Amino acid sequence: MTDSSSAARVYKRIVPQPVRAVAGSRVPPKVRRKVKGGLVRTLNRREARLHRRALRLVRKGDFASASERRTRTPDGRVGHVHQGLTVDLARRLDHDLVTSALDAADIPWFAVPALDDRRICLAVEQQDKGQVRRVLRALLEEHTGYVVSASPVNNDTRTVPGSHLKAWKNYGRSKAIRITWLRTEPTENLWVGEDQGIEIEFWTVNTDLPNERLVGPRPNRVQRVVSRDAVGIEIGFDRLSGYCDIDGDMDPSVTVEQFDIARLEEISFPVDAVLLWQHPGAWGEELLRASLRSLHQYAPWVDVVHVVAQAPAPEWLRGDDGRLAVVSGGRHGADGYLHLLPDLAEHFLLFRPGALLGRPTRPFDYFTPNGTTRPRRGLWTAEESFAPWTVHAYSATGRAVTQSFAPGPQPFTCSGLGRLAEGEAVVEPPPDGQVEPRLTGTHPVDGLAHHFAYAHGLADPSGETTAVVHAALPGLALQLERLLVRRDLQQLQFFGLGSDEALSRGGSQAVIGFLHRYFPVASPFEHGNPEDPETYT
Template structure:
């Protein structure tokens, strides 16, 4: 076996967020630290910019590198029920594997255990491997943490090792998968990118690994289509934007019958920004590496910290998407949302998020879309009030009533539920169809400069029920939390959310002005910095991100791995 120093050099060539600043270059892994993992003190390597997906990719890369350096036969497996990467080894080689990994765990502070929840053991200990010898599937992890120590990735981000038994010239899997559970002992190996087995964003390159042709082929339940993300954003502190907003409001109030707008149609809290977008983008980078392109829809504004040159992000101005330019300027989210499907080069399937919506843990494309392309909607327990919309309704309720009227007219059913404040899974073609089917209501919404009793909530309600009734969407399920920042229990709920990190997505909303804005701002800032301490690559170096580093293309492909 070549030295561990050589294996370490190969590992350093893995260009993913786990081993650098996310933009390519040298390994910037730091020293070993003692952290809390599953209630116990464990050793972890400090890695700037670590993410959940990068921790998984790192574990797979270390394991593959060690096996290849030792000349041990293996092949990567996909299709198991576990989201963790998986490597299969013939059971007759188990003693050699244990020996190699025991040494590797001593060098890299690795831990090993079963795949079922339970304690993990020090991988450098012979006794640990002896105690696990009856288990044919193990999970190995080299713990990592970010420099703040707030993010720690252990066994939940580990890599599985399956020991395949040999019987009558065939290797038999120890557990089911969706591809094949037995192969000839001498089955030919091929090579594929490691990112095939451990989700890594398209802009990053990993090394290759051995596998079987069966595990490279596309499966019917693979999500083979691209999925984009769309945000709408406004900088309410921009004096030019504020002056335009006030001027537009004065003109509108003079032109309305009673001279007033509903107090929540244009109140400042609706536009307030606490840099939530920065942290929502961090949540996408941390927990949804499968996203292709992020589009930020704005009114000629760009966050000062946003690196628009980084691959995978694009700023779109309202003037690029409004089908009728005379509807601008607008300060109505319903109007802006009605035009999102006009974004140039937007994928057919995309997620729409407000900047106060965040992913709270790793999610998969299947959370939002079926593999056959059907979208999923997430209905709330909150109900749309009865009756027809009028000027006394909260804008959100008036819009829901209008959506109900259109669906009842078209399909003969009466909708009652609002949708949760989650990412909205949408299809561009369905939104285009809605614009044609409900042309009048759609145009009225586009031309409402502030929220109006005549608005239709195209992406947050109408789409979901229209797609459902036309067999292009299903009711989905998502673990979600809504936090009203004005609520007396908001701080307690944020603390619980931070401690448990057990929701797929959450929303922090404030529709009314805070009694103490400064205290609320501090509460939100402290929470977001603690939950999302790792900057995304979409942030400029001036905001604290290390300057971009590049490496020769040959290095980016990894060494032997």
């Protein structure tokens, strides 16, 4: 309920300072305490009445974002379970919950292109701050979530449900707050929400000029001042966050016309994905399934997924919406000729067996807006410097090789591979990393193609970390558990699932179990295959 400090602020606001000075010297302390106690009770009754009113408004709303059931997070907080949960879906559910509550209370709002595009940011006027707190507290009572101060940063209420008044103790000083819901899927292996949420900024009205303006409390990607009567327009989520699906089925958000501009890092061209399928059997299918799920979960912006099948494609693999293309008859070593695939976009990501995405990505992580690729660097060692591919790369470009390239998903362009093929560059037969007893170095095609592109100004190598794990690694269980708990690496690459050592020591089965837990949500390309790993066909 209302604390004594709130009552004291109200007391100072309604009682003039001279009167307070006289009362302090002439009115007995017992009487003053009685007056302040009565004020606290009055404020409590008023707050309770306004809260009930806000709760009725929220309960009348049609919240399609409600969860199927509630559960407990590993740290004891309340979480919400959703079938088929993805990071992108969670972001949109959060947005719909907050905006529906604001609309129910007739509070005007508009989306702001925040500096951190992991989160969607909304703006409301400072004069509506009290009403915003009431309706959001009612919302968080109906749909349990959490609130913290985003500016200035204060996370000491992150474990207090937002329906409790003490969760709002920093609200009065906050220029921006963050509302979060913790969401998971039925197996409760994937949790989403801690680093997302909806941020709400409180914009002040400036009346110094004839046309009133709204002034933001902190910088954003465009500008901090907009006209108060600016025209509102619809805006796609992909314009607010680079992590969103450009063709999402959810309704767009609303912003002012000044904010509907492209981000500096926005990628406007389509990006496809190419997956190589070459290992029939249980562990080979699990690698393919995991790659598809990692794309579905962490790269919703990918346009079409092309599966180049060097073996008969699994029966469960098919797509109904035109986003999956299965190309049969692929041969070993076809990596350098992918530009000949029919209908492949100019820009694409290549996933060899075992290559996975480990956390949300943006197109900008792999390409620049002008189309240049951003291949991932690997560890440059003396052994790498003497690898055969470096000789061929030097012969093709006339420039010495000074960097290696990491396994895992890598970006390519059809034009770059086409130019390389025209030069008749020699490509060493690539090793099969899934049957080798030890980790392999830079893939010959990656090394040659990326060095060629770099030498011709078509690539700008980056240094994002990639976790490389061999299934026969001693202490594998501990490494897998760390990856599962942290979930902080953008790229993963597993080798050796078909090696004799991994199969005999149980390493392959351990990796498969890890993949089931890391990627529990089925992709749209799996049919007749529920999310429960025990029911795989």
